[in-house]
Amino acid sequence: MxxxxxxxxxxxxxxxxxxxxxxxxxxxxxxxxxxxxxxxxxxxxxxxxxxxxxxxxxxxxxxxxxxxxxxxxxxxxxxxxxxxxxxxxxxxxxxxxxxxxxxxxxxxxxxxxxxxxxxxxxxxxxxxxxxxxNASLPEIAPKIRWQVVCGTTGSGKSRLLQTLAQLGAQVLDLEQLAAHRGSVLGHLPSQPQPSQKMFESSIWEVLSKADLTQTVYVESESKKVGNLRVPESIIDSMRAAPCIDLEMSLELRVALLMEDYAHFVRSPDHLNRQLDCLVSLHGKDKIQEWKQLASQGQMPDLVTQLLAQHYDPAYLRSIDKNFTQMPHARKVIQPGISPESFISTAKLLLAD
Missing domain, CATH: 3.40.250.10 (Rhodanese-like domain)
Incomplete structure (x- = not known):
């Protein structure tokens, strides 16, 4: 040649x-x-x-x-x-x-x-x-055997996906690919988000290598992860797919979030600047109250209030509206936040 x-x-x-x-x-x-x-x-x-x-x-x-x-x-x-x-x-x-x-x-x-x-x-x-x-993502998405991991904020969805991947399961971790935790406070301070095109390339790379006879696990994301848009074909296929409802006690959820958002624990001033994004939803008085908790080092109390008054209601509204298979979801109790605990849960899912 x-x-x-x-x-x-x-x-x-x-x-x-x-x-x-x-x-x-x-x-x-x-x-x-x-x-x-x-x-x-x-x-x-x-x-x-x-x-x-x-x-x-x-x-x-x-x-x-x-x-x-x-x-x-x-x-x-x-x-x-x-x-x-x-x-x-x-x-x-x-x-x-x-x-x-x-x-x-x-x-x-x-x-x-x-x-x-x-x-x-x-x-x-x-x-x-x-x-x-651009042409292949809409073709691949409907062929994937999706399993959507749902659960309130802090229930360990991302950690479960990471554990499933470590055990050899097929995983599309949109938050990892987007370098964002998918919430108003989810920006990672040490890592900028990729471009929209790079995000889509990363999704394509994962799905183009997927075995279509096997499950691909994904988290119940909204249409945007930080500043990035999840391709419409992916969102549509996810929202019609079977769901797992991952549940964890409030106490454990607070502990997990304290670990995942340790940068806010170390820098209350940075957290307080981010809380200003919620003024339109909760008013200046409530945001000022939350800022005082952060400044006084009362992070567990602040996280508990944020879950109860912001994240959980928003999650329930989104799930009810967007994930049609959620009423038939399999409930899975996550008993702890240690790596061993997530390995046990992942093995349980893979065994089924």
Whole structure:
């Protein structure tokens, strides 16, 4: 076969595991927004260089822009070869792509192929990958054997999903993929949320590998997890699926939330700023009362009130409205918050 081979994403999808590297040659900002799962970024033009060449196209002419662009691309490809590829054997096989499978990926693919590596260039580039994700999620979602883990805030749904995954079950952990705990106070201080496109890519990566004959466990999320939207096809399929009603005592729920939201326990001022988001729902007087509890270190009392007056009523309204199979849900009592306790519950579910 003559290299570089040019192939569509549909053609390479079934053999992605055959490639020793998936190389995204777009700029760092393009790569950061989203990329094919597992890809590495070896930009042939960085963000500033891309702006420079693009400006020359518009303000000077294409010929002058191409000369400057070619010099920059050649230097960058040489640097990538020196830093990343010199130790690769003759049979090393990379898949290379850019935005539309044009000049940027073509330049890298041509030079690597001339060296002698069996290079494949992605026809249509990232754009074709993105089109595949958008088209395939609505096709995959209805085929999944969903099992939705429901339960009030603090009942351990996320911990149960993580435990199920550790035991080998198929899990779609939307909160983990979204880097958010899915509530008004759910922002993770040390981890920004990914872009919407990256979130959807992560969902696609999980579901594209799922065994359709086996259950996929998922939490009863709303349409948004923080600032990110769960694809409509996923939400619709989840809401029609069988449910598990995970129950835990109020005392244990408070203890679990104190662990999960330890950053608020350590920083009451940060919590108080977040509580301002609830003023429209509960009024300034109630929010001020909750802020005083936080400032005085009375976190268990505050968590108990938040559950009783905000989270539990909101959860019950959402479940009644959105999850049609909840009246037939299997009730599962979670007896503790230790890892061993969640392992026991997970094994019970998997045994059935």
């Amino acid at each position: 003559k290299y570089p081979e040019i192939a569509s994403f549909t053609d390479v999808l079934s053999r992605l595991a055959e490639f020793d590297a998936i190389i995204d040659v777009r700029s760092p900002s393009e790569f950061a927004e989203d990329h094919i799962p597992g890809a590495i970024n070896c930009p042939v033009l960085d963000d500033q260089q891309r702006i420079l060449v693009g400006t020359m196209y518009k303000q000077v002419n294409a010929f002058e822009a191409k000369k400057v662009g070619a010099a920059l691309v050649a230097k960058n490809i040489a640097l990538h070869i020196e830093q990343h590829f010199l130790d690769k054997p003759r049979e090393w096989k990379p898949l290379i792509y850019c935005w539309r499978g044009g000049n940027r990926s073509g330049s890298m693919a041509h030079i690597l192929a001339k060296i002698g590596w069996p290079v494949v260039q992605l026809d249509g580039g990232y754009k074709s990958y993105r089109q595949h994700v």
